[in-house]
Amino acid sequence: MKAGGSAMTVVMLAIFVAMVIVANGYPAGARFMPFVVGIPAIGLCVLELVLDVRRRRESATALPAAAPPTAVEDHEAPLSPQQTLRRELVLWAYFLSLIGGILLFGFWLTIPVFLAAFLRFQAGASWTRALLMSAVTLALLFAVFEQAFRIELHPGFVTEYLQDRLGDGS
Amino acid sequence: MIETMFGSLFVMLTTPKIMGLMLVAVVIGIIVGATPGIGGRLSIALAIPFVFGMDMIAGSVFLLTMHAVNGTSGQISSIMFGVPGDGDDAATTLDGYPMAQKGEAGRALGASVTASGFGGIVGAVVFALMIPVLEPVVLAFSPAEFFLLAVFGITLIAFLAGSASIFKGIIVGLYGMMLATVGMDPQTGTARFAGDYLFLWDGISLVTAVLALFAVPEMIALGVRGGSISSVSREAARFSYRQLFHGVLEVPRHWWLALRTSVIGAVIGMIPGLGGSAAAWMCYGHAVQTSKHPERFGHGAVEGVIAPETASNAKEGGSLLPTLFFGIPGSSGMAVMMGAFLILGIQPGPAMLTQHLDVVWTLIWALVVGNVMAVIILLVLTRWVALLTFVNGAMLVPFIFVLVALGTYVSEGRWENMLVLVALSAIGYGLLRANWPRAPFVIGLVLGKIAEESLHKALQLWGMEFFLRPLSLVLIALITVTVAYAVYQNIRPSKVRQPMGASP
Numbered sequence: 001m002k003a004g005g006s007a008m009t010v011v012m013l014a015i016f017v018a019m020v021i022v023a024n025g026y027p028a029g030a031r032f033m034p035f036v037v038g039i040p041a042i043g044l045c046v047l048e049l050v051l052d053v054r055r056r057r058e059s060a061t062a063l064p065a066a067a068p069p070t071a072v073e074d075h076e077a078p079l080s081p082q083q084t085l086r087r088e089l090v091l092w093a094y095f096l097s098l099i100g101g102i103l104l105f106g107f108w109l110t111i112p113v114f115l116a117a118f119l120r121f122q123a124g125a126s127w128t129r130a131l132l133m134s135a136v137t138l139a140l141l142f143a144v145f146e147q148a149f150r151i152e153l154h155p156g157f158v159t160e161y162l163q164d165r166l167g168d169g170s
Numbered sequence: 171m172i173e174t175m176f177g178s179l180f181v182m183l184t185t186p187k188i189m190g191l192m193l194v195a196v197v198i199g200i201i202v203g204a205t206p207g208i209g210g211r212l213s214i215a216l217a218i219p220f221v222f223g224m225d226m227i228a229g230s231v232f233l234l235t236m237h238a239v240n241g242t243s244g245q246i247s248s249i250m251f252g253v254p255g256d257g258d259d260a261a262t263t264l265d266g267y268p269m270a271q272k273g274e275a276g277r278a279l280g281a282s283v284t285a286s287g288f289g290g291i292v293g294a295v296v297f298a299l300m301i302p303v304l305e306p307v308v309l310a311f312s313p314a315e316f317f318l319l320a321v322f323g324i325t326l327i328a329f330l331a332g333s334a335s336i337f338k339g340i341i342v343g344l345y346g347m348m349l350a351t352v353g354m355d356p357q358t359g360t361a362r363f364a365g366d367y368l369f370l371w372d373g374i375s376l377v378t379a380v381l382a383l384f385a386v387p388e389m390i391a392l393g394v395r396g397g398s399i400s401s402v403s404r405e406a407a408r409f410s411y412r413q414l415f416h417g418v419l420e421v422p423r424h425w426w427l428a429l430r431t432s433v434i435g436a437v438i439g440m441i442p443g444l445g446g447s448a449a450a451w452m453c454y455g456h457a458v459q460t461s462k463h464p465e466r467f468g469h470g471a472v473e474g475v476i477a478p479e480t481a482s483n484a485k486e487g488g489s490l491l492p493t494l495f496f497g498i499p500g501s502s503g504m505a506v507m508m509g510a511f512l513i514l515g516i517q518p519g520p521a522m523l524t525q526h527l528d529v530v531w532t533l534i535w536a537l538v539v540g541n542v543m544a545v546i547i548l549l550v551l552t553r554w555v556a557l558l559t560f561v562n563g564a565m566l567v568p569f570i571f572v573l574v575a576l577g578t579y580v581s582e583g584r585w586e587n588m589l590v591l592v593a594l595s596a597i598g599y600g601l602l603r604a605n606w607p608r609a610p611f612v613i614g615l616v617l618g619k620i621a622e623e624s625l626h627k628a629l630q631l632w633g634m635e636f637f638l639r640p641l642s643l644v645l646i647a648l649i650t651v652t653v654a655y656a657v658y659q660n661i662r663p664s665k666v667r668q669p670m671g672a673s674p
Contacts, residue, residue: 008604011597012341019348022363030360033622034351041344048337079394087394091567095386095595098571099588107579111572118568122393125565137569141576149223153576154585 006052013045094118106156112138175298178531182231182539191228192536195235196543202236203243204555212388213240214506215380216573218513219580227532229514234533235540237503238486242286242544245479246556249278261450261482265467265474272470276410280417281472282479283548285428288421289480290541292432293439293487294534300440300491301523301530308495308520313627314636316497316519318645320621323498324614325652326441336656342601343610349374350618357626369586374594376509376615377581381574382594383611384506387602389574393567414549420472427457427473428480435481439488453481487537494522494530497620498613505612512616513581 016038023034079087094114101110112134119130145151155163182188202213214233221229249266262282269278311319324343352363353373364370421428431453438449457477458467467474492498497518499505508518516522522530548555578591601608628636636642 008600008606009338009341011600012345015345016348019363023351026355026360026362027358029357030355030362033618033625034348034362036625037344037347037351037618041341041348044337044341044344048341051337084394088390091390091393094568095390095571096592098575099592102575102579103585103588107576115568115572118571119565123562123564123568137572141572144220145576145580151580151583154579 006049009045009048009052013042013049016041016045090122094122102154102156104156104158106159107153108138108142109156109159111141174527175531178528179535182532182535188228188231191224191232192235192540193543195232196239196540196547199236199239199540200243200544200548200551200555203240204246212385212570213237214503214510215377215385216570216577218377218510219573219577221510221514224514226514226516227529230511230516230529230533231536233507233510234490234536235543237507238290238483238537238540239544241482241486242283242290242541243548243555245282245286246279246552249282249475250275250556261454261478262475264454265469265471268468268470269472269475274413274470276413277417277420277472278470278475279552280414280549281420282417282475283545283552284418284421285476285479286483287541287545288428289432289435289483290486290544291538292429292480293436293484294537294541295487296433296436296484297487297491297537298531298534304491304495305523308523310641311496311520312631312639312641313624314632314639315641315645317621317624317628318642318649319496319498320617320624322645322649322652323492323496323617324610325649336653338606339610342607343614346379346611346614346616347618347621348614349379350615351622356623367586369582369584372582373619374590374615375578375582375584375587376512378578378587378591379594379615380506380509380612381577382591383598383601383608385570385574386591386595387599387608389567389570390599391602392563395563414552417472418549421476424473424476427460428476430460431456431477432480432484435484436488438481439485440491449481449485450478453477483541487534490533490537494518494533495520497617499616505609505616508616509612 019034020038020042023031023038025031026034094117098110098114101114115134115137116130119125119133120127123130125133145153198217199213214237217233217236221232224232245262245266248260248263249270266278266282269275324347325340350373352370353361354364354371355362361371434453434456435449438452454474454477457473458464461467461471461473463471489499489504493504493508493511495518497508499508511518516526516529574591575588578587579585581587598608601611632639637646
């Protein structure tokens with residue numbers, strides 16, 4: 001049993017406890033369902049923690065077993081925990097940059113920059129290929145959302161602010 | 171009913187827009203199915219923004235067709251390279267890959283594509299045959315039973331999906347139900363867990379939640395793994411059309427096996443949570459047991475390809491039944507589909523039988539026509555579709571991230587949903603890393619609102635005595651037995667505990 005499993009149980013327990021405490025301040029009708037769901041969930045989280053401890057004890061005393069066969073064949077050497085963590089952090093950084101970029105600068109500015117950067121630095125594509133793929137994707141999305149669906153995408157707070165300032169100035 | 175049945179088919183076939191959308195859906199479904207890293211439910215979630223503005227028939231037919239043909243192309247990598255795209259295709263690898271190694275890749279692919287199409291059609295037929303049988307049962311259900319059915323659905327799915335621990339599955343299901351309570355309470359008008367944030371008053375966006383729990387964690391995991399799934403030569407992807415044709419003929423040659431495994435697959439699909447992986451493995455086992463030469467299995471027996479492929483596609487028709495009539499998704503893919511149905515204005519439940527039978531029949535025909543289209547297209551294009559398995563995973567990740575961001579924003583037109591996306595993605599990735607099931611979350615989120623509404627109605631109608639209704643007692647007994655068995659499974663010594671083969 002991995003410690004990560006218990007950590008997730010603790011996170012879930014914290015979420016349920018917090019939501020039940022908040023729900024306690026609602027009128028009876030409104031807190032009914034959160035209680036019906038939350039209280040048994042808290043009980044189950046506690047039970048799961050107890051079971052985790054039991055499994056850890058069992059596995060500590062048991063002989064090491066052979067690794068179970070996996071459904072998907074792995075052709076590459078397994079990553080070390082440090083390598084995995086580093087890759088995870090990089091990917092999360094890209095994802096958060098995309099979301100942050102969209103919120104600040106809008107979809108149309110962020111998408112091409114994000115795609116080009118990811119394809120070049122993370123996927124190892126050449127600059128030409130990365131820029132070409134970004135441009136084609138941008139054109140396709142623009143055609144679908146702006147031209148076909150007429151959906152106005154988030155312009156970005158900074159972009160909006162600058163547009164307002166430039167508009168005031170002219 | 172006959173009039174509605176054939177009227178729906180006629181309308182579908184004579185509406186160019188619907189047929190055009192189906193063709194697009196089939197092509198996308200085939201590409202997505204063959205591309206490593208994008209599963210069926212993920213493709214539906216990503217496609218939801220693109221069906222905004224469509225009417226309920228067009229949108230639902232598009233999504234269902236795409237979902238139905240996903241598995242048809244998914245087995246290409248299993249056969250060509252011995253690398254299953256997902257759990258559904260793992261059983262096909264056992265005999266499909268040895269066939270390819272013997273130089274019979276074309277025969278194996280012809281058999282698997284035809285078997286998939288045949289299975290999909292039989293699954294739809296089984297669903298259609300069940301309608302008159304189920305009608306009185308569905309109409310006998312009251313709000314009390316729908317509440318208990320929602321609880322039973324979550325229990326069953328958590329039980330089947332949570333291979334290591336049912337409690338984890340139930341906890342995740344309850345987490346989904348808890349998030350379903352976020353927003354304005356219809357009974358008291360209280361804004362629950364929303365504070366002054368107006369965007370939360372309508373509740374957590376289902377599209378955002380699905381993308382956060384599935385798409386983002388899967389893409390990060392794919393990015394961490396990196397590389398394409400195949401490390402073999404592209405030369406291996408070559409085969410003749412003559413071989414492919416021989417493979418196609420294997421299905422009529424083994425029609426009795428194909429029919430049996432299709433029906434078994436459709437019936438398994440009706441049981442919430444069992445999913446395609448269980449259907450495929452059970453039917454593979456059935457093929458081995460009923461064969462006169464079981465020793466051939468594992469060494470390139472074509473029956474070992476036909477049985478799992480018919481089953482995994484037939485289960486789509488089966489899983490549509492509890493989704494549409496009871497509001498209990500038959501699989502995690504169907505849970506996402508159900509969310510999409512709700513967005514399109516299709517409200518699953520008894521009304522589907524009484525008021526929207528035309529929609530039901532259209533969806534059944536969509537399964538049939540979609541599968542026929544997929545078989546024809548794949549038989550022509552398999553050689554080129556196989557090359558998709560060489561796509562580098564790292565190249566897909568940024569495009570999926572962009573689609574996730576677009577889907578999150580477009581679903582409700584609110585930038586605040588991006589923040590919800592980030593928060594839920596962190597939890598989704600935590601669940602993936604800790605090997606917790608995520609499917610019960612979607613089912614909990616979808617069923618949470620239905621359960622609360624039904625509970626309030628039941629309490630208003632019968633008070634606390636609603637538990638004592640005969641049908642309620644049956645459902646309570648089923649929930650109790652499931653939970654008791656799960657507790658027994660978890661409490662007894664781990665050395666005798668067997669893992670269950672179910673989809674996440």
